[in-house]
Structure formats: structure tokens, C-alpha cells
Amino acid sequence: xxxxxxxxxxxxxxxxxxxxxxxxxxxxxxxxxxxxxxxxxxxxxxxxxxxxxxxxxxxxxxxxxxxxxxxxxxxxxxxxxxxxxxxxxxxxxxxxxxxxxxxxxxxxxxxxxxxxxxxxxxxxxxxxxxxxxxxxxxxxxxxxxxxxxxxxxxxxxxxxxxxxxxxxxxxxxxxxxxxxxxxxxxxxxxxxxxxxxxxxxxxxxxxxxxxxxxxxxxxxxxxxxxxxxxxxxxxxxxxxxxxxxxxxxxxxxxxxxxxxxxxxxxxxxxxxxxxxxxxxxxxxxxxxxxxxxxxxxxxxxxxxxxxxxxxxxxxxxxxxxxxxxxxxxxxxxxxxxxxxxxxxxxxxxxxxxxxxxxxxxxxxxxxxxxxxxxxxxxxxxxxxxxxxxxxxxxxxxxxxxxxxxxxxxxxxxxxxxxxxxxxxxxxxxxxxxxxxxxxxxxxxxxxxxxxxxxxxxxxxxxxxxxxxxxxxxxxxxxxxxxxxxxxxxxxxxxxxxxxxxxxxxxxxxxxxxxxxxxxxxxxxxxxxxxxxxxxxxxxxxxxxxxxxxxxxxxxxxxxxxxxxxxxxxxxxxxxxxxxxxxxxxxxxxxxxxxxxxxxxxxxxxxxxxxxxxxxxxxxxxxxxxxxxxxxxxxxxxxxxxxxxxxxxxxxxxxxxxxxxxxxxxxxxxxxxxxxxxxxxxxxxxxxxxxxxxxxxxxxxxxxxxxxxxxxxxxxxxxxxxxxxxxxxxxxxxxxxxxxxxxxxxxxxxxxxxxxxxxxxxxxxxxxxxx
Numbered sequence: 013x014x015x016x017x018x019x020x021x022x023x024x025x026x027x028x029x030x031x032x033x034x035x036x037x038x039x040x041x042x043x044x045x046x047x048x049x050x051x052x053x054x055x056x057x058x059x060x061x062x063x064x065x066x067x068x069x070x071x072x073x074x075x076x077x078x079x080x081x082x083x084x085x086x087x088x089x090x091x092x093x094x095x096x097x098x099x100x101x102x103x104x105x106x107x108x109x110x111x112x113x114x115x116x117x118x119x120x121x122x123x124x125x126x127x128x129x130x131x132x133x134x135x136x137x138x139x140x141x142x143x144x145x146x147x148x149x150x151x152x153x154x155x156x157x158x159x160x161x162x163x164x165x166x167x168x169x170x171x172x173x174x175x176x177x178x179x180x181x182x183x184x185x186x187x188x189x190x191x192x193x194x195x196x197x198x199x200x201x202x203x204x205x206x207x208x209x210x211x212x213x214x215x216x217x218x219x220x221x222x223x224x225x226x227x228x229x230x231x232x233x234x235x236x237x238x239x240x241x242x243x244x245x246x247x248x249x250x251x252x253x254x255x256x257x258x259x260x261x262x263x264x265x266x267x268x269x270x271x272x273x274x275x276x277x278x279x280x281x282x283x284x285x286x287x288x289x290x291x292x293x294x295x296x297x298x299x300x301x302x303x304x305x306x307x308x309x310x311x312x313x314x315x316x317x318x319x320x321x322x323x324x325x326x327x328x329x330x331x332x333x334x335x336x337x338x339x340x341x342x343x344x345x346x347x348x349x350x351x352x353x354x355x356x357x358x359x360x361x362x363x364x365x366x367x368x369x370x371x372x373x374x375x376x377x378x379x380x381x382x383x384x385x386x387x388x389x390x391x392x393x394x395x396x397x398x399x400x401x402x403x404x405x406x407x408x409x410x411x412x413x414x415x416x417x418x419x420x421x422x423x424x425x426x427x428x429x430x431x432x433x434x435x436x437x438x439x440x441x442x443x444x445x446x447x448x449x450x451x452x453x454x455x456x457x458x459x460x461x462x463x464x465x466x467x468x469x470x471x472x473x474x475x476x477x478x479x480x481x482x483x484x485x486x487x488x489x490x491x492x493x494x495x496x497x498x499x500x501x502x503x504x505x506x507x508x509x510x511x512x513x514x515x516x517x518x519x520x521x522x523x524x525x526x527x528x529x530x531x532x533x534x535x536x537x538x539x540x541x542x543x544x545x546x547x548x549x550x551x552x553x554x555x556x557x558x559x560x561x562x563x564x565x566x567x568x569x570x571x572x573x574x575x576x577x578x579x580x581x582x583x584x585x586x587x588x589x590x591x592x593x594x595x596x597x598x599x600x601x602x603x604x605x606x607x608x609x610x611x612x613x614x615x616x617x618x619x620x621x622x623x624x625x626x627x628x629x630x631x632x633x634x635x636x637x638x639x640x641x642x643x644x645x646x647x648x649x650x651x652x653x654x655x656x657x658x659x660x661x662x663x664x665x666x667x668x669x670x671x672x673x674x675x676x677x678x679x680x681x682x683x684x685x686x687x688x689x690x691x692x693x694x695x696x697x698x699x700x701x702x703x704x705x706x707x708x709x710x711x712x713x714x715x716x717x718x719x720x721x722x723x724x725x726x727x728x729x730x731x732x733x734x735x736x737x738x739x740x741x742x743x744x745x746x747x748x749x750x751x752x753x754x755x756x757x758x759x760x761x762x763x764x765x766x767x768x769x770x771x772x773x774x775x776x777x778x779x780x781x782x
Contacts, residue, residue: 019048020141020155022358024225025275026367028055028127034078034100037127039149040255040276041140042161042225047255047276050142052149056098057105058129059112059122060084060392063093072111078104086387088120089394089444120392124383131365133384138361138368156362161225161278163354165341168236169322169333172718176208176243177326178333179215182341186222189334190214193326202334209247212240219253226278226354227253230298230344233272233279238262253277278357278369282344285353288360288371289494294643294689295726302343305350311339319720356491363477363492363499374502375512382440382514385469391441396513404508404520407550408528410535412607412616416660416766417546418559420605420623421570423538423577425530426595427497428551429504430478432526434471434593435585440507440514442468455588457522465589474500475593527551530594534577541573547607549619552599554607563603563626570598604631604661608762624661631661648677648685649755660763667767670760671774677756678748686751687728687739695723704736705729712738 021041029036037052061069066081073079078101087093097119099105112119124132131137134152141155165182178191187201190211195204205211229236237253237260244251251259255276262272272279283296293301299309311332314321325333348354361368365380383393425431432438437455445467446454454462477500484492506512508520531553535545538555547554555573557566577596585592602623610617620637633654652673660666676682690705696713699706708729709721715738721727728739730746731754737744757771764770 016143016145016150018141019043019050019144020139021048021157022139022161022225023131023136023361023368024161024278025273026127026131027275028125030102035102035126037130037149038275039127039140039142041142042157042159044157044159047223047225048147049255049276050140050144050147050149052130054100055126055130056080056100057102057122057126058099058124059097059108059119060086060088060094061097061120062088062118063095065117066095068115068117069097076104077101084392086390086392088118088392091444091448094120094392118395120395121383123396124379128380132380133387135384137363137365137380138358160354160358162223163226163228163345163348164222164224165345165348166227166229166232166236167337167340167344168239169326169337170239171323171326172319174239174242176211176239177322178337179211179240180334180337180341181215181218182338182345183222183224184345187338187341188218189338191326191330191334191337193330196330198331198334201338202331204330208243209249212244212247212249212251215240216252223255224277226280227274228280228282228344228348228354230282230340232281233260234281237272237274237279273369280348280353280357280369282347282353284371285357286347286351289351289353289356290498291351295691297726298340298343301347306343306346308343310343311336317716319718352491356495359489359492359495360498363495375506375509377499378503378506378512378514381473382469385473386441389441389467389469391444393513396511402517404517405524405528407524408531408548409550409618410531410545410548412547412618412621413544414607414609414616415546417556417605417607418603419557419561419563419566420546420602421543421555421557421566421573421598422600422602422623423553423555423570423574424597424599425534425551426597427478427500428527428530428594429523430474430500431593431595432523432530433503434474434478435581435590436522436526437463437465437468437471437590438519438522439463439468439470440516440519442470443516443519455590457518458525459518459521461516461518461522463522470503474503478593530581533580534596537577537580538573541576543569543573547616547618547621554605554621556605563601567598567601570601574598600634601625602634606657606660606762606766609765611758611761622657624657631658633657644688644690646686646688646751646755648673648682648751649759651685652756653759656760656763666760666763667769667774670756670764670771673756673760674752674775677751680746680748683746686730686746686755688730689726689728691726692721692723696721704731708736708738711736712740715740 019041021043024040024042027038029038031053034054034056037055039050041048041050079097079099082096082098084094084096099108108119109122111117112122136152136154139155139157140152142152143150163183167180169177171177178189181188189202190205191202192207192211193204205214241251241260253260254274258275260272260274293304303309312318312321322333357368364373364377366373366377386393436457438457442463443461445464446462449464454464456462477496481493481496484496504520504523507515508517509515531548535548535553538545538553544556545553546556557569574596581594582592603626604624606622608617608620609615622638623634624631638653656666656669659669692705692709696706696709705727709727712721712727713719729736730739730744731750732744733747760771
């Protein structure tokens with residue numbers, strides 16, 4: 013009977029297991045029909061050795077069993093022929109790696125794990141379609157499954173000492189809370205259990221029945237799963253959450269997102285994945301993020317003493333604690349839905365080829381996408397090295413022309429660095445190929461680099477990604493579009509990173525220095541048309557078209573400048589026999605714009621400005637690098653800054669406004685706006701100095717008689733006449749002159765200086781000391 017089947021699904025986990033005849037590759041898939049475990053036994057480890065060193069390897073391997081030579085039409089990066097060495101015995105493989113290091117015999121690509129190499133060489137990323145017999149893979153290819161993996165939100169509640177109180181779960185089909193305690197009437201989702209052992213077994217039984225693909229939560233691995241496993245071990249239980257019956261595996265040095273792995277399931281932490289998708293919040297606490305995204309927060313009556321409320325409710329109001337527990341699960345679920353985090357994770361995996369739950373990994377993603385292309389061009393990759401490399405120049409940042417302007421246009425080069433790679437054929441392999449080609453067959457880079465006109469892979473890969481991103485944008489697929497953008501923009505960085513096997517300062521410099529050239533030439537073109545470039549940063553040019561220019565004419569002028577610059581680069585590259593992918597875009601038109609000077613100097617600042625777009629009689633303000641965008645500044649400073657620039661841009665006098673805010677601070681009218689907030693980056697005991705937020709955290713812990721503030725906590729504090737004190741110390745006396753000098757003064761001084769005023773001028777009697 014032919015038992016061949018076809019499975020298509022998302023790759024939830026990828027593992028390898030050493031066996032007597034090689035490595036067994038294990039892939040768990042989420043398919044539309046449920047989870048499937050696919051295997052591929054008897055696979056070798058592979059490395060590449062120099063042909064000239066093959067006799068030494070042959071002698072050393074001798075009569076050992078479990079290895080084989082494979083002839084390959086490839087060379088290393090020094091153009092030396094290589095042979096592939098396949099080894100089925102895992103112990104022998106480790107001996108080979110040690111011998112390579114001891115003797116200095118290259119064993120190229122020996123760090124590529126078999127389960128990664130199998131996918132990589134078949135261009136399989138995130139999704140797989142496999143022909144299978146008896147769960148063994150016969151053949152596989154890349155696929156993009158149409159279904160979404162099943163998901164559950166997990167949250168636990170516990171005592172200060174880490175003893176479990178309850179476990180909550182939330183999904184689109186199930187809401188559950190198990191809680192230790194005597195049975196009593198309650199909501200349908202709540203079940204009381206006798207003790208921790210029963211609590212843990214209830215969770216494991218549910219996972220066996222419901223069998224979700226993805227576990228989400230807030231610090232779900234490092235807190236929830238870690239504590240569940242610790243409590244299970246305390247009772248002699250196995251926290252068998254893996255689909256193969258295994259426990260969570262921990263790799264403390266595995267890198268972001270790889271610390272915990274569960275066979276056949278993904279673990280996605282909301283905090284880390286929001287950061288990966290470039291969301292920014294003043295605080296990533298669940299309550300803060302939920303309020304920002306959903307307009308509601310945790311079901312907590314005493315946010316200042318949340319742990320105390322949890323402990324009280326467990327003993328005296330368990331229904332309230334159950335509601336709190338389930339609400340946390342629900343908030344995480346809704347945040348994932350609101351931000352489309354799971355589609356982003358899947359889209360990112362489709363682009364990078366990395367394991368779906370892996371965060372970071374720019375270098376690994378580049379390797380995954382580039383290495384199989386390199387092999388098909390007849391090269392094997394160099395080994396990773398720890399050698400220091402010379403730094404490459406950063407992006408172009410022009411000296412600004414400070415001042416207040418009307419009609420400033422922001423013109424941006426779209427994906428400048430990826431476009432430079434495409435336009436000037438920058439490629440690690442292309443740089444090697446150019447070494448053996450006439451100059452006519454190559455294009456000049458920087459710092460001695462040349463790039464082959466025909467032999468390259470990276471420009472085509474970038475072009476493919478750019479085309480996919482345009483299609484994603486056209487289909488309004490924001491998660492996929494964002495994932496592609498992140499991947500493309502990472503390619504420049506990895507080419508200059510010591511952790512990348514392809515790094516070379518000539519590669520990175522050929523990108524950044526070409527960017528300098530493009531920005532400088534583009535600036536000259538724009539100024540030749542009668543406009544002024546008052547600032548430039550990496551890929552953006554800030555163009556002043558005149559204070560008296562009508563808005564409609566400014567818009568038309570900006571569009572004409574874009575066409576002029578793009579035509580210039582198309583013509584310039586065409587003369588070099590190249591095709592320009594450079595594209596300048598009309599990004600923003602500011603009706604009002606201000607570029608401040610450096611504090612206490614006449615020199616224009618960099619990466620700091622305020623722009624305003626008129627919307628009828630109102631102005632929409634955009635702050636870059638100013639105090640209002642910094643999370644460690646007070647709410648008073650933020651409100652003042654917005655009010656100040658609104659008034660100034662609208663032509664209103666600023667002196668009365670500033671004097672009014674000074675008076676409000678001194679009179680105590682805005683004390684509630686003077687709170688500082690800052691995160692503790694280290695355990696309190698590791699701080700040798702006493703910065704204000706550390707001093708306040710220590711005072712708060714002493715006042716509350718509990719270690720509420722620890723590493724990762726955000727402390728709210730004030731500056732008082734006797735130093736910093738926490739917000740919990742309600743009777744502290746504020747040092748209001750501190751706020752005038754350290755919060756108000758830096759905000760108002762740039763505007764006052766532009767008006768030929770100083771803060772001392774407005775309040776010479778009381779501010780003269782400053």
C-alpha cells in the first residue's frame with residue numbers, strides 16, 4: 013500500500029537528533045489539519061576542506077567509519093578548489109572540528125547545522141510543502157500556508173515567593189482559569205483545584221486536549237513558563253508541554269528569542285515582538301501598552317500595590333483574582349490582534365528563513381538567504397572570525413543651517429542603502445569575481461573595491477525583495493511589508509559587522525561613501541535650481557524654498573526637484589552601463605520649521621528639529637530629537653514644548669507664555685506634571701553611584717517594606733529640596749527651582765534665543781542666579 017502523503021504547513025520547530033547512522037532532522041508543522049511531525053533520518057554533517065589539504069584529512073581520517081568525500085564544483089573566497097566532507101558519526105564530526113582548529117585546516121561552513129542547511133539549500137522559509145511516507149520526508153519545497161497557527165495566551169498569578177495561585181488561558185475558542193482554593197460559585201471559566209500539583213496537571217491536560225501551536229504572553233518564557241517548570245520540578249513533575257512529551261529547553265546564551273524552546277510549539281513574547289516590529293512606548297508594562305493600544309488596562313484597583321492586591325484577593329476575593337488573571341490573558345491576545353503580531357512573525361519568517369520564534373538574527377538571516385545563492389555560483393563561504401575590522405564611515409549628516417523657516421520640504425531617497433547595492437552591484441561574491449576580471453567588466457567601489465558587472469547575487473536578491481514589498485504594500489499587507497523593509501535595511505549593517513562571515517570594510521564603505529556622494533551631488537543639483545538645502549541626514553534632504561513661497565508653488569517646486577534629481581541619477585548610471593534603482597521621493601511639506609543651535613553655541617544642531625504642517629487653522633507638530641519625544645522628561649516639559657511651538661509658529665508672543673509657565677511651576681499649579689520616570693537597568697545593589705532614580709527606588713522599597721522596584725522596573729520620582737523621592741512618598745517637598753532650570757529652561761531657550769531673548773531677561777530677579 014502506498015502511504016505517501018503531501019503536507020503543507022508552518023514550521024513550528026526544527027531540531028536534530030544524533031543517531032547511529034547520522035543525524036535525524038525533525039520538523040513540526042502546523043497544517044490546516046492539525047500538527048504534524050516530519051523526520052528525515054541518516055543525514056550527514058557537512059564541511060568543506062581545501063583540495064590541497066585533502067591528503068592530510070585523508071590520512072587523519074584513516075580507517076574511521078562514517079565519512080565520505082563529495083566532489084563539488086566550487087572554490088573558497090581565495091579561489092582555491094574545495095571538496096565536501098560528509099560525516100554521519102556525530103562524535104567523529106566533533107573530532108573533525110577540533111582537529112580543524114588545532115591544525116589550522118579550514119573546515120568551511122562547519123557551523124551550519126544540518127536542519128538549517130536542509131531548508132536553506134531548498135529555499136524553504138517559514139513554510140514547507142513536503143512529500144512524506146510514514147512521516148519521513150521524501151522531498152520538500154518552500155510554501156506559504158494559507159491558514160494561521162492556533163494560539164493561546166498564557167498568564168499565571170503567584171505569591172511574592174513564587175508559589176502558584178492560578179493559571180489563566182485565553183484564545184478565540186477557550187477562556188480558562190484554574191485556581192487553588194475551596195470550590196464556590198463563580199463564572200464558567202473558573203475551576204478551583206486543591207493544590208499546586210492539581211493546578212499544574214490541569215494545565216498539562218488542557219494542552220494535551222487543545223494542543224495549540226503558539227503560546228503568547230507578557231514575559232511568558234522568562235517568567236510564566238520558567239516559574240511553572242520550577243514549581244513542577246519542586247513537586248517532582250515534568251512540565252511536558254512539548255508535543256513529543258518533552259519539557260521546555262533553556263539555552264541561556266542562545267540570543268534574543270531563543271532562550272526557551274518547546275518541541276512543536278512557538279513561544280512569542282509580546283514585549284519582545286512589539287520591539288521587533290518597531291513599536292515604541294514609554295513603558296512596555298502590560299498595563300501601559302494595553303492602555304496605549306486598546307484604551308483599557310489591567311483589572312487592578314490598586315496599581316501602586318499590585319502584588320499586595322493579588323495576595324489579598326487570593327485569600328479574600330478569589331473571583332476578583334480570577335477576573336484579573338483572565339483579563340491579563342485577554343489583553344495580551346487583543347494586543348497581538350491589534351498589532352497583527354502573529355502575521356508579522358510569519359511574514360518575517362518567510363523573508364528571513366529563521367526559526368519563527370527567533371528575534372534579532374540579521375546576520376543569520378543574511379546567511380540563510382545568501383549562502384545557497386553563493387553555492388550555485390560556485391563558491392563556499394568563509395568561516396566566522398573574531399578579528400577586529402576597521403570601522404566603516406557612517407551615513408552622511410550635513411551641518412545644519414539653524415533658524416526658523418517657512419516652506420521646508422523633506423525629500424527622501426527610498427531605501428537608499430538597498431538601492432545603492434542594486435545600482436552599483438555591491439556584492440561579496442561580486443567583489444571576489446572582480447579580482448580576476450578586466451576593469452571593463454567591473455564597477456569601481458570605495459577603498460579599493462571593485463564589483464563584477466555580471467557575477468553577483470545580492471543586487472538581484474534586493475530587487476526581488478523590493479518587488480515583493482511593493483506587492484505587499486499594494487495588497488495592504490502591512491506585516492509583510494514591514495518584515496521585508498527590516499530585512500532589506502539590515503543587509504548593509506551585516507556586511508560591515510564582525511559577526512558576519514561576509515564582512516569586509518570595503519563592502520560597507522562602498523555603500524556609505526556612495527551614499528555621501530549621492531547626497532552631496534543631489535544637494536548641488538537642488539541648489540542649482542534656486543532652493544536651499546538647510547540640512548541632510550543619511551537619506552533625507554531638507555529643502556527651503558522661500559518663506560514667501562505659496563504652499564501650492566512649494567509643492568510643485570518639490571515635485572520638480574524630485575524629477576530633476578531622479579533623471580540625473582538615471583542618466584549618470586546609464587553612462588556607466590548601470591541601471592539606477594535610486595528614487596528620491598517627496599516625503600513631507602512643513603509649513604513651519606525650526607532647526608535649533610547646539611546649546612550655548614552658534615553651530616546648528618543635528619538630528620533635532622521641529623516641523624509643523626498646517627491643517628486649516630491648526631498645526632500638526634513633528635518633533636525630532638527634542639525633549640518632548642524623550643520618555644525620561646516630565647509631562648510638564650512635553651506640554652510646554654508643544655504649547656510653545658504652536659504659539660510661536662502661529663505668530664503669537666512667546667514671552668507671556670513662558671512667564672506664565674514659570675509662575676505655574678513656582679506656585680505649585682502643575683505639581684502633578686513634574687514626575688520623572690526612568691527604568692532601572694541593573695539590580696539596585698549593583699549601582700555604585702546614587703543617580704536620582706536609584707535613590708528614589710531605594711527609598712520606595714524601604715518605605716513599602718518590600719522590593720517592589722528591581723531591575724527592569726520603571727520608577728516614578730520627584731526632585732525635592734532634599735534630593736530625589738519616590739511618588740509613593742506623598743509629603744515630599746518639591747524643589748521647584750530645579751524644574752524651572754532643568755526642565756523648563758532647556759525647552760524654552762532655543763525659541764527665546766531665536767527671538768533675541770533669554771530666560772533671565774523675562775525673570776531677572778528670581779532667575780539671575782542661573
